[in-house]
Amino acid sequence: MKRRDYMKLSAAMPACAISAAASAAATGENPKGGSASFSLDIPVKYDTDVFVAGGGPAGAAAAVAAAESGADVYLAENLSCFGGMGTSALVPVFMQMTDGINFLAAGFGSRVKKMLDSEKSFSGGAHDIEALKRVYDGLAEKSGAKFSFCTKVIGAKASGGKIDYAVCSGLGGIFAAKAKVFIDATGNGDLAYMAGAEYEKGGKNGGMMPGSLCSMWCSIDWKKWRANRPDMPQPQSFKVREAFEAGVFSFYDPHMTGILEIGDGLGGGNIGHAFGVDGTDEDSVTRALLHCRKSMREYKNYYNKYLPGFENAKVAATGSAMGIRETRRFVGDYVLNIDDYMKRAVFDDEIGRYAYPIDIHPSGFKGGELEKHRMEFDRLYKYAKGESYGIPYRILTPKGFSNLYVAGRCASMDRLVHGSLRVMPGCFIMGQAAGIGASIAAASKASVHEIDTRELQKKLIKFGAYLPNFKA
Numbered sequence: 407m408k409r410r411d412y413m414k415l416s417a418a419m420p421a422c423a424i425s426a427a428a429s430a431a432a433t434g435e436n437p438k439g440g441s442a443s444f445s446l447d448i449p450v451k452y453d454t455d456v457f458v459a460g461g462g463p464a465g466a467a468a469a470v471a472a473a474e475s476g477a478d479v480y481l482a483e484n485l486s487c488f489g490g491m492g493t494s495a496l497v498p499v500f501m502q503m504t505d506g507i508n509f510l511a512a513g514f515g516s517r518v519k520k521m522l523d524s525e526k527s528f529s530g531g532a533h534d535i536e537a538l539k540r541v542y543d544g545l546a547e548k549s550g551a552k553f554s555f556c557t558k559v560i561g562a563k564a565s566g567g568k569i570d571y572a573v574c575s576g577l578g579g580i581f582a583a584k585a586k587v588f589i590d591a592t593g594n595g596d597l598a599y600m601a602g603a604e605y606e607k608g609g610k611n612g613g614m615m616p617g618s619l620c621s622m623w624c625s626i627d628w629k630k631w632r633a634n635r636p637d638m639p640q641p642q643s644f645k646v647r648e649a650f651e652a653g654v655f656s657f658y659d660p661h662m663t664g665i666l667e668i669g670d671g672l673g674g675g676n677i678g679h680a681f682g683v684d685g686t687d688e689d690s691v692t693r694a695l696l697h698c699r700k701s702m703r704e705y706k707n708y709y710n711k712y713l714p715g716f717e718n719a720k721v722a723a724t725g726s727a728m729g730i731r732e733t734r735r736f737v738g739d740y741v742l743n744i745d746d747y748m749k750r751a752v753f754d755d756e757i758g759r760y761a762y763p764i765d766i767h768p769s770g771f772k773g774g775e776l777e778k779h780r781m782e783f784d785r786l787y788k789y790a791k792g793e794s795y796g797i798p799y800r801i802l803t804p805k806g807f808s809n810l811y812v813a814g815r816c817a818s819m820d821r822l823v824h825g826s827l828r829v830m831p832g833c834f835i836m837g838q839a840a841g842i843g844a845s846i847a848a849a850s851k852a853s854v855h856e857i858d859t860r861e862l863q864k865k866l867i868k869f870g871a872y873l874p875n876f877k878a
């Protein structure tokens with residue numbers, strides 16, 4: 407867009423204009439071809455207590471919790487609905503919300519579950535994704551939080567360890583969103599990255615879990631499948647080797663989560679991997695999407711030929727967003743680590759507890775990786791019923807910034823714990839705590855590193871959170 411044209415658009419916005427040097431607009435980490443800079447006068451469209459970047463499980467929980475705690479909230483979501491991976495990327499199911507006895511994702515998670523159970527139109531165990539979208543919409547609207555879809559955070563203006571405003575690109579043009587406190591719930595941590603916060607990415611050698619493009623399938627005879635394999639609702643990977651050797655697959659990927667029953671012949675597929683994808687690089691994600699969409703034909707042939715009940719199965723849709731499991735983890739006041747996980751740690755500043763095993767999808771299958779993953783997932787890191795680990799508040803507060811939270815997949819944890827806490831119920835727990843924490847920091851003008859965590863815990867309990875170690 408020419409600057410002249412943009413100025414016409416921005417003039418229509420009833421807000422004062424500020425000048426944003428938008429040099430932080432690019433999120434790529436390896437610029438090719440030097441650099442360029444530009445600056446624009448942009449309107450301040452929002453000036454709120456709390457700004458939330460991203461409306462996935464963490465961001466939706468954060469916005470609702472902050473608004474219900476009395477904060478004036480604005481959330482910017484890049485895609486067309488709340489829910490992140492669980493809606494736009496068609497991830498078909500929530501991992502465990504409980505430890506087998508206690509409901510750990512209590513608060514936002516229990517509301518989502520209750521509303522989804524009453525709203526869904528299908529009988530299977532996997533998500534009715536349309537219902538899930540409505541559930542998030544309803545919770546956000548009722549909370550009073552302001553939000554817009556189709557709005558991407560493309561820059562951050564920060565100085566002296568404080569974010570002044572986020573630069574957003576909406577359908578009507580580029581604008582600034584000012585706030586007292588910012589919450590980054592973008593999964594990749596785009597806002598924190600653009601503000602200059604410290605982070606780690608993947609393993610020691612930079613390797614990250616593969617991504618997957620989830621899919622929706624129709625014309626499945628679930629009755630026939632269950633009658634043939636009552637022991638195996640999913641995964642359906644037991645004949646992958648045979649199919650690979652018969653030439654049905656052009657690649658060998660034995661780690662398949664499978665297609666889960668939504669109902670009425672429908673299934674939600676979490677199948678196939680894009681190895682080596684970097685979710686913070688659009689070229690890499692583009693290649694991954696192309697690969698995964700092509701490979702759906704091979705999966706269709708596999709299911710049709712080898713699996714009873716799937717003879718007529720067809721791919722009805724693939725996710726509009728690439729499924730990304732792992733990118734940046736921002737370094738906070740505390741890094742939740744594997745020792746904490748192993749000892750089922752309890753923290754004074756606990757904001758919740760969680761229990762899903764460590765689930766790190768291998769980044770390739772050269773020898774023994776799948777067996778190692780299964781051994782870790784099923785035995786080494788598996789908790790008994792009623793066991794869980796504590797999540798301290800300090801993993802939400804990145805070092806060096808007084809008014810920034812990171813919640814969800816990008817919070818401060820080591821790679822192993824990330825393999826557990828990254829799933830959606832874990833993100834609900836972190837999101838609601840960041841939201842209430844932000845409302846406290848905004849009201850008291852305190853740094854996020856210094857808020858009264860006992861006040862936060864009391865407010866979390868009022869919101870419905872599970873905090874068994876809090877002593878009144």
Ligand SMILES: Cc1cc2nc3c(=O)[nH]c(=O)nc-3n(C[C@H](O)[C@H](O)[C@H](O)COP(=O)(O)OP(=O)(O)OC[C@H]3O[C@@H](n4cnc5c(N)ncnc54)[C@H](O)[C@@H]3O)c2cc1C
Pocket residue numbers: 459460461462463464465482483484485487488489490491492494497498499500501502557558559560591592593594596597617618619620676728729730731813814815816828829830831833
């Ligand atoms: C293939 C796959 C299968 C999985 N299976 C399961 C499962 O079975 N059960 C489970 O519980 N979890 C599962 N997970 C994990 C889980 O879905 C994610 O880790 C979780 O959704 C992360 O939540 P989040 O809120 O941190 O980020 P996300 O869900 O990624 O949400 C981030 C949101 O921020 C938006 N956003 C991103 N950048 C910007 C920006 N710059 N400006 C504005 N908005 C932005 C995105 O559009 C998105 O809506 C799976 C993940 C993948 C990829």
